[in-house]
Amino acid sequence: MNKTADVVIIGAGITGCAAAYYLAKKGVSVIVLESEMIGHGGSSRNGGGVRQSARDVRELPIAMYAIEHLWPNLSEELGCDIEYHKEGNLRLGKTPEHLEILKKLVDKSVSAGLDVRMIDGDEARQICPYMSHEVIGASWCPTDGHANPMVTTLAFYRRARAMGVHFISGEEVVELQKHHGMARKVITKAGNCYEGGHIIVAAGYASRAILNTVGIDVPLMKHNLECLVTEVQPPMFWQMLGTAEADFYGHQTNHGSFVFGGSSGLDAYVKNDNDAGEATSITAPSVCRGIMKYFPDLADAKIVRHWSGFMDDCADHVPIIDKVNEVPGLVIACGFTGHGFGIGPGTGLLLSQLVLDETPCVEVPGLRYDRFKAKA
Amino acid sequence: MKRYDLIVVGAGPAGLSATIEAAKYGLKTVVFDENSRPGGQLFKQVHKFFGAKEHKAKIRGFKIGEQLLADAEKAGVEVHLNATVSGLFDCKEITVIENEAMHHYKADAIILATGARENMIPFEGWTKPGVIGAGAAQTMMNLHGVQPGSRVLMVGSGNVGLVVSFQLLQAGIEVAAIVDAAPRVGGYGVHAAKVARCGVPFYLSHTVIKAEGDDRVTGAVVAEVDSHFKPIPGTEMHLDVDTICMAVGLSPMSQLLSMAGCKMQDKGGIVPIVNEYRETSIKGIFAAGDVGGIEEASSAMITGKITALAAAYELGFAEEKEFREGETCYKASLAQLHEGMFSPANKGRTDLTVTDEGVLLSQNLLKKGYLDLGEIMRFPGAADEVKKVHGIHPVIECTQNIPCNPCQDACKFGCIAVGADITRLPIVNPANKCTGCGMCVASCSGQAIFLVNDDFSETEASVTLPYEFLPYPEPGTKGMALGRDGKAVCEAEVVSCRLSPAMDHTALLTIKVPKEMSMTARFFKAVGV
């Protein structure tokens, strides 16, 4: 087996799979190493939002680029229906305080060039008639949407694999080694050594330990998040939903089920000694209570499953996407802090451009790896 | 959060036995079950159980269920019904859905006794209404008193397929055939024989390949299979049935254990890795009954007790001496059930050709579901010396080593012996005089004992057989005697039909037949019925 490629990618989540795809498209040879299975982490556990509104302006350009140029054609390009809907995002508020939060978010996004605005409760209900009258206002971004994260990740994988990308799963990376000053070798727990001209570390929280082996640290924390899915419901609405307090978010899928993510308020303190995360007994009920206040019609919808996953919470809650100047050949893409899916295709494309020294589709100086500084 | 010493999930034979045992040691115990009545699958079991007295042998499953419930009540166990345990979480916490609300409970020990679910095999049309699980058939007819269909194809010849086929017949439903892709009958020979003599044909090395019909089953196509279980073209056969009943094995319902993070393994079903006390890789979480590996209900009751005893000891409620004594006793009892041809150790073996006694096994029984006359005579319960006995005497057509001995206890006159090893074939002792009381016939869980009297009259012999069908034929009723294969062999007339409470619904039907048919006639069908 050939263990050398132009690029070795560590992590087969949405980021790694998308990067592999865009690199393969440019004729670059790629090996992807994954410790678990394809899309094992946050990529298949998230709420599926493909959203620009309420995003930090430092990563917003990637989201806007992806929604304008990549997401709309992705099903066709990958030969697989990834269930993309571009029918807007409503971020809901029930109190004047909520509206304040939303307003601030809107103002920031608008200044970054996004089409998003505040609407009142009635207009929100015109867009989504199932909403309770407790909703007094919302932010509305008509170009936001959602997609199926599990299928999208696997569709990138499937297409990349068909194009010759070599994927190996169950291959946990434990060390990077340099060669003549350049990042070069990737050593796995099983003792295998892979070599690449470039190494992209896109391994979620595990990226930290891997990067440490070449003297790079990134300020990441493991943070548990939970989602749930209902049985099939009649088609109700296609908007992506969120709330000002971010206590839940979700959408109805093509399948008819609703996927909601949310928080109990104690998520950050969930034990994190296993890799997949265990769903707690308290989060899903709490999320259900939240949902029912906004969408009373869903009270009889049955919950079929709930699950959890860890996000790689970065110190300033936006990702690190950067070439590491001090370790030539090393590229980092981690710390997505729970919102890496929507920008995933954009991140993948950007990574391919960084590796090939092409003009990047967007400039994201705010996502540099060395931006973390102590207080003055 | 409300906390118990012990939470038991599932109020079937294993769960109830566990709670009763735990109560002995004073553990504050609660048992949750999602069903509206407790007992698990026991209340669907209308046949008499195998084993020895301590295993509740010769008692019908549903009666065992009633006994367990009474015992649990006496022990003061808290039983929550219509209470679905929806999750098993860290720190031995469970969530329970009860009365339209979600409750959280914790315990120091949790015994999972969630039982099993039915396996299925897919074939063309298997999603049509009319294709059902064998458990569904049992549930409909034995719990709800509704016939699942009028003419049934049974797929699977394991004990479930055989027992349910017999239950279908008892519920007045025709069984068109039993098919099994395996080349041998999977369940107990005695279960097969009692179905076969009612006229149900067995097709081994056959499988169902199609359910016919548009919006419901109107027929089935079965075909012979080759050694790779692939249907052989040209062997297709149509059967007129409105129901196809699947009895192709069970798998542990172990999802809660996986959810909790117990180490699991795939042994044809996903089971937890457990120690000798059925404790999983998580200390204090136990698996009792089928969830730890598929066995009979009799074994489930013992594993229930073992887990509860171990939990009681771990939590300091049972002293070491009590624990050791109980352990020894339960392990011995379980070991008895684990003996014989169908033991877990022998599971899947096809190379057994003789019984423990060295008698050649019946190949007909394995291929057609019944023994032929020549084979019967090889076995100690029906051997030549038995046949030579004058007057009435038992003929025991029990030909496989299975753990069971009620026949020995039933005969007060010492005519029948099994011995200490309860898997031995019963022996008829011609020296002791049979009175014809028939208690052996009624107590044989396999319905494999007959009373034969070759001296009934000058020209006739009488045969007394176990009969569990309605209506009971009146004396004088004329009809046909059926052979072991269910085919009419001669004319017969009912002499008597006896039933007493001690026989527990197994009537003793005595028919008279021509003398030479005494070892052939094994069932009765009234003319015109």
Place this chain on the structure above:
Amino acid sequence: MAMYLDRDDDLGGFHPEPDDDLIICRCEEVTKGEIRRAVYEGMRTMTEVRRFLRVGMGLCQGGTCGKLVKGIIAKELGVKPAELEECTSRSPARPIEMRVFANEVSDDE
């Protein structure tokens, strides 16, 4: 850590089989052919097939089809079913209405 799987393993081409139209996952109506094809397209674990096709994600949560799906994948991969990793079991064990799920009752002592 998951089992080592080199996704370049050549399974040969996908060949249709006569019973590919057979429903395997009754809840989500996924066929044998769809499952087999997914394996050829790279889905090499129970979980990946599940996520790609929704098999076992319906109301019964794979209770009926889990074993069947495992058998089909194992056969295509030429391994024993027991060698494949199981899908994660998730709460709730039965579908439960949101209003019931939300209605947490404290049974404090």
Place this chain on the structure above:
Amino acid sequence: MRIENHPILGTFHEGGQMVTFTLDGKEMQGYEGEPIAAALRAAGVMTHRHTLKRDEPRGVFCAIGRCTDCVMIVDGKPNIRTCITPLKAGMKVQTQYGIKAKE
């Protein structure tokens, strides 16, 4: 068909209350408290629903609330497992098409 007399179990529903319910608007009878599915089977009803994707008929399969094949619309709520839901007088049972009743 109901089993009137069983050799081992005797009779069922002794003293049980027969109640009226409707299936797709048609009046039917069953014993109060028995599973809806039992009442339907006794009345010869086999098809409980038609599936979402392939519009194929489904009925009782496991009869103990696990397989969810027998779900119907009961009193307006879809996906009700009829094999474990007790029958009540006046219940409105509807054949489920996908997740809805036939329009």
